[in-house]
Amino acid sequence: ETGVTQTPRHLVMGMTNKKSLKCEQHLGHNAMYWYKQSAKKPLELMFVYNFKEQTENNSVPSRFSPECPNSSHLFLHLHTLQPEDSALYLCASSQVGSAGGINGYTFGSGTRLTVV
Amino acid sequence: SQQGEEDPQALSIQEGENATMNCSYKTSINNLQWYRQNSGRGLVHLILIRSNEREKHSGRLRVTLDTSKKSSSLLITASRAADTASYFCATGKETSGSRLTFGEGTQLTVNP
Numbered sequence: 001e002t003g004v005t006q007t008p009r010h011l012v013m014g015m016t017n018k019k020s021l022k023c024e025q026h027l028g029h030n031a032m033y034w035y036k037q038s039a040k041k042p043l044e045l046m047f048v049y050n051f052k053e054q055t056e057n058n059s060v061p062s063r064f065s066p067e068c069p070n071s072s073h074l075f076l077h078l079h080t081l082q083p084e085d086s087a088l089y090l091c092a093s094s095q096v097g098s099a100g101g102i103n104g105y106t107f108g109s110g111t112r113l114t115v116v
Numbered sequence: 117s118q119q120g121e122e123d124p125q126a127l128s129i130q131e132g133e134n135a136t137m138n139c140s141y142k143t144s145i146n147n148l149q150w151y152r153q154n155s156g157r158g159l160v161h162l163i164l165i166r167s168n169e170r171e172k173h174s175g176r177l178r179v180t181l182d183t184s185k186k187s188s189s190l191l192i193t194a195s196r197a198a199d200t201a202s203y204f205c206a207t208g209k210e211t212s213g214s215r216l217t218f219g220e221g222t223q224l225t226v227n228p
Contacts, residue, residue: 002160006158031214033215035218041220042217042220043204045215045217048214048215090158092158092159096214102146102147102208102209102214102215102216104149104161105149105159105161105216107158107159107160107161109157110156110157110158
């Protein structure tokens with residue numbers, strides 16, 4: 001247990017389904033992130049939330065919709081996905097200082113998503 | 117430009133040997149970090165080195181940073197089978213907020 005919990009661990013969904021991925025951090029961090037990890041590719045940053053505000057949307061298709069109701073919870077809502085969206089989706093959190101600064105991330109174990 | 121390119125892509129060694137992985141990047145950075153990922157799991161933060169530091173140690177890990185060459189290396193000494201994993205470098209830039217950019221990783225296999 002790293003302090004960042006992701007559920008579910010595995011998800012199989014059809015292209016017409018709607019599902020949500022959940023991430024919860026117990027570390028008191030003020031920034032949270034969604035990354036996508038596909039085979040043979042670097043981690044791709046999807047969304048960044050600092051102090052519950054979305055500060056970055058890395059050109060992610062609208063079929064992925066993030067939600068951050070508070071600084072401890074982050075969701076990724078999925079709808080009308082494509083088979084190429086199958087990947088490991090990783091959530092991470094970090095503490096951003098008052099002067100900015102980039103600190104280490106704590107990652108969850110990920111959700112393995114398969115779109116059929 | 118792509119940040120954090122690791123070299124080699126794959127490395128296989130015997131237990132007890134040292135493993136060295138390299139990372140190169142293209143633009144100026146605030147810090148560079150190394151992470152480990154066991155198969156199908158999340159990444160684990162190993163070590164962070166700031167742009168004004170040249171070397172850092174943590175247990176069996178030694179990280180160096182050469183900002184003039186835009187490169188870093190991760191040395192794992194006296195490797196163990198449990199060190200088998202993928203290792204990623206990640207760079208943070210002042211102008212990019214808190215985001216990190218990850219490389220493609222080095223797959224390390226330590227044979228017993």
